[in-house]
Amino acid sequence: MSPDAILRIDALTKLFFGFRALDSLSLHVARGEILGLVGPNGSGKTTCINVVSGLYAPEAGSVVFDGEEVAGLSTHKLVHRGINRTFQVPKPFMHLTARENVDVAIAYGRNPQGEVDAGALLASLNLDALASRPAAELNSAQQKMLDLARALATGPKLLLVDELAAGLNPAELDWVAAKLKDFARAGMSIIVVEHLMGFIEQVTDRVVVMNAGHEIFGGTLAEAVQDGKVVEVFLGGGHAG
Amino acid sequence: MAPVTAAFAILPSVYSNHLLLFNFVVFLTLAQGVNVIYGFTGYLPFGYVGFFGAGAYGFSLLVMHLHAPPVLALGAAGVSAVALGLLLTPLLRLSGAYFSIANLAASLAVLHFISNPNLEPITRGPYGVSLSGVFNPDLAYSIAVAVMAFALIVVVYLRNSRFGLALQAVREDAVSAASAGVDVVRVRVYAWLISSVIAGFAGGVYAWYVSVFYPETVFGSDYSIFAIVFALFGGVSTIIGPIVGVVLLYGVYNFIGFSTPQYFQLIYGALIILLVLFLPQGLISFVKRRGVDVP
Numbered sequence: 001m002s003p004d005a006i007l008r009i010d011a012l013t014k015l016f017f018g019f020r021a022l023d024s025l026s027l028h029v030a031r032g033e034i035l036g037l038v039g040p041n042g043s044g045k046t047t048c049i050n051v052v053s054g055l056y057a058p059e060a061g062s063v064v065f066d067g068e069e070v071a072g073l074s075t076h077k078l079v080h081r082g083i084n085r086t087f088q089v090p091k092p093f094m095h096l097t098a099r100e101n102v103d104v105a106i107a108y109g110r111n112p113q114g115e116v117d118a119g120a121l122l123a124s125l126n127l128d129a130l131a132s133r134p135a136a137e138l139n140s141a142q143q144k145m146l147d148l149a150r151a152l153a154t155g156p157k158l159l160l161v162d163e164l165a166a167g168l169n170p171a172e173l174d175w176v177a178a179k180l181k182d183f184a185r186a187g188m189s190i191i192v193v194e195h196l197m198g199f200i201e202q203v204t205d206r207v208v209v210m211n212a213g214h215e216i217f218g219g220t221l222a223e224a225v226q227d228g229k230v231v232e233v234f235l236g237g238g239h240a241g
Numbered sequence: 242m243a244p245v246t247a248a249f250a251i252l253p254s255v256y257s258n259h260l261l262l263f264n265f266v267v268f269l270t271l272a273q274g275v276n277v278i279y280g281f282t283g284y285l286p287f288g289y290v291g292f293f294g295a296g297a298y299g300f301s302l303l304v305m306h307l308h309a310p311p312v313l314a315l316g317a318a319g320v321s322a323v324a325l326g327l328l329l330t331p332l333l334r335l336s337g338a339y340f341s342i343a344n345l346a347a348s349l350a351v352l353h354f355i356s357n358p359n360l361e362p363i364t365r366g367p368y369g370v371s372l373s374g375v376f377n378p379d380l381a382y383s384i385a386v387a388v389m390a391f392a393l394i395v396v397v398y399l400r401n402s403r404f405g406l407a408l409q410a411v412r413e414d415a416v417s418a419a420s421a422g423v424d425v426v427r428v429r430v431y432a433w434l435i436s437s438v439i440a441g442f443a444g445g446v447y448a449w450y451v452s453v454f455y456p457e458t459v460f461g462s463d464y465s466i467f468a469i470v471f472a473l474f475g476g477v478s479t480i481i482g483p484i485v486g487v488v489l490l491y492g493v494y495n496f497i498g499f500s501t502p503q504y505f506q507l508i509y510g511a512l513i514i515l516l517v518l519f520l521p522q523g524l525i526s527f528v529k530r531r532g533v534d535v536p
Contacts, residue, residue, distance in 0.1 A: 055416065075419035084420060091420075093413035096406075104410040107403040108422035147417075154422055 006031045006189045007052070007158055012061035012071075014044075014051055014213075021047040023213035024061065029158065034180060034190045036200040036221065039210035040233060045193045046088060048210070049160045052191075053085045054078040066157065080110045082157035084150075086164055088193075090143035092135035092150070098122060099131040102149050109154025116153055125149050125179075141168055152183075159183065159190045165199040177202045197221070209233070242393040245269070245484055249386050259382065261495060263450055266385045267443055268491050271468035272475075272483035273392035274439035279469070280477030281399055282432045283412040284333065285517075287341040288348030290464040291329075292322040292437040296444025297459035298355055301370045302363070311375045315384065315445045322441020325351065326434045333429050345462070352460035369455035372448065381450040388442045395435060396480050400536065408432050409478065467491070470509050473516045476523025479535050485524060 005028040014022040022044050029035045037045045050056045052063055054075035063071040070078060093101050102118045122128045125145040130138055135146055144164055151159060161180070165173055173196075180203050184190055194200050200207060201221050209217035209224055211233045217224050224230045249266050253259055271293065279285050299321025303314040332343050354360075356367040364370075399405030407428050410418040415425050444459060451458075475486025494505055520526060525535050 053420070074424075075416070076422050076424050079420060079422040087417075091414050091417040093410045093417060095413055096409060100406060101410075103403075104406055104418065104423065105421035108407055110422060150417070150421055 004031055005029060006066055007191075008062075008064040009048075009052070010062045010064070012048070012051060012058050012063065014047055014056055014058050020213050022051065022058065022061075025210070025213060025215055027208045027215055027218065029189045029191060031189055032184050032187050033206065034184045034192060034204045036204035036207035037191055037193045037210060038195075038197070038200060038207055038221075038224075043210040043233075044213040045210055046162055047213070049085060049162050049191065049193060052078075052158075053083060053160055076108075079154050079156075082112070082155070083160070084109075084152075084154050084156035084158075085160035086144065086147040086151055086162055088163045088166075090140065090147045092138070092143050092146045094136040095134055097132050097134055098127055098138065098146055098149075101135055101146055102153050105150045105153035111153065111155030113155050116155070118153070121149050121153060141172060144168075157188060159188055160193075161190060162193045163195065164192070165194055165196050173199055174202075242390070242397055242480065245393065246386060246390045249389065250383070253379075253382060259378065263378075263382055263385060265487065265491060266382070266389050267447055268467060268471060268487045269484060270385070270389045270392045270443040271440060271464060272471040272487050273389075273396050274436045274443070275468045275472040276396055276477050276479075276483045277392075277399065277439065278432055278436035279472065280479070280482075281405060281408040281412060282429055284344075284429075284433070285341045285469065286344050286436070287462075287465055287469070288344035288346070289436075289440060289468060290460055290462060291344070291348030291351050292325060292440035293444035293447070293464055294348070294351060294355070294456070294460035295321040295325045296441030297448035297454065298364060298370075298444075299441065300445035300448045301372060304372050304375055305365075305370065306363075308374075311377070311381070311449050312384070314375075315442060315449070318445025318448070319438045319441045322437045322444065323434050326437030330430050330433065333426075333433060345465075348460060348462075348465070352456055355460075356456035364456075367456060369453065369458075370448070372452040375449065376452045378450055381446055385443075385446045385450065388439075388446055391442070392439045393480065395439065396483075400478075400480055404428065404431075466509060466513070470512055470516075472523075473521075474512065474523055476525025476529075476535070478522075479525050481535055482523050482525040 007029040010026050012022050012025045025048060039045055051058050054073055057072040062069055065083060099118055102121055106115050106118055122131050125148060127145055127149060135143060138146060164176060168176060177199060180190055192204060207221050207224055208215050209230050217227050217230050252262055256262060275289055296318035300314045300318040303309040303317040329347055332340055335343055355364045358366040360366050407423045410421060410423060411425050411428055419425050471486035471490050472483040474490055476482030528535055
């Protein structure tokens, strides 16, 4: 394990009425690294993000962020420490304008670099023309970008991206991939949960493959597809040979 | 805001039905209080009158037992309402209709607590309060206008401040608001207490103005229902909406409501249902849809 990890998850367990959504999950993310989190449906990827972002408190295990234990802290406290996220189904403030959506995060996000300019941030995600429109009028891809804008306004050191690519066209995919790489180059660490393997290959430095709430593989995507256990999980035991 | 305050400051000298004017001022205040909690956080407080009653009794207890001057007793009205608000903060864990029902039940519980005959030495129980010693309707009216101005200033602040924006964000989506760095529980409690203190002041000044009242008077569910209907009808989360609602609906009520009050209760009940279902943003939304930004 890298000694310079920004996030270190150890033996993390999350139960939903006895169902082990996370079953002693361990992984780490280095500073400036883009980690892909992949696995079949229900393997615990989104639950992992929900626990790390404070939406759920874990039953056991530890989450060390930037050298401090943060497991179980509430979301807004984690945001102030530098963890933010986007949602699989975008969750903007529907009746507020795009600009107001970002203004809330600028006002309350405690961005360590100081308050960002809302107009510039929206422009960087191609939302400037929609700034004064209610978020409800934006299409799904634009709402995802607005979620991202809200997260970026708080100046995260760790960004958790849950299925940002789903529903984007190929040109938008390339554009988003380039954006994420730019953020990482600037020092931000990113966890990408994604089903589109092309996108994962394009943006991630390393992947962790999950199954049944536990990590079964860590390495590059090219190595993952050679791994017997990974192939078994994705294609089923009968076909693995 | 200023025109409304000025209008109600001047009207008593040109219009003789001061009680009616006073009731308008009280409902304008309460409708803005409902606006703070419903318009900005989405909690519909069917027991909102509990704060009004708490304010009325907080005022009366200080006047009856400590012979406090009325203006000082008004402070106690606010404190009583905030204390009740703090006691009821666990209700904010509930959402939607569950919150409304629990809030209604809480206001009834306070009513029956205060009107308990065993508390007669303290609250006068069910026999009501008489404050004839401090009776001064002209001064009480002026203070009521000041309380209304305070409520309006609060809503103007919420419309134009980061805090108000954070409240609206929480109303829209609490999880996303937390992701924007907002301490959801804290801002909800602040809004709840602000709205309770508005009703508390209104209740205190009401007790002062009428001077003689029964527990059922100041805990009557009509206050909650009227204030909610007026705010919803005009349009919440704006400054003008609740004002429009009170002036129109309470105006109509006073024209024809006294002769056939039973129809008005029916109509108001139906209005709540129709507004929540089909026009949640009130009359103001007709103007907003044309792209006009309503303050």
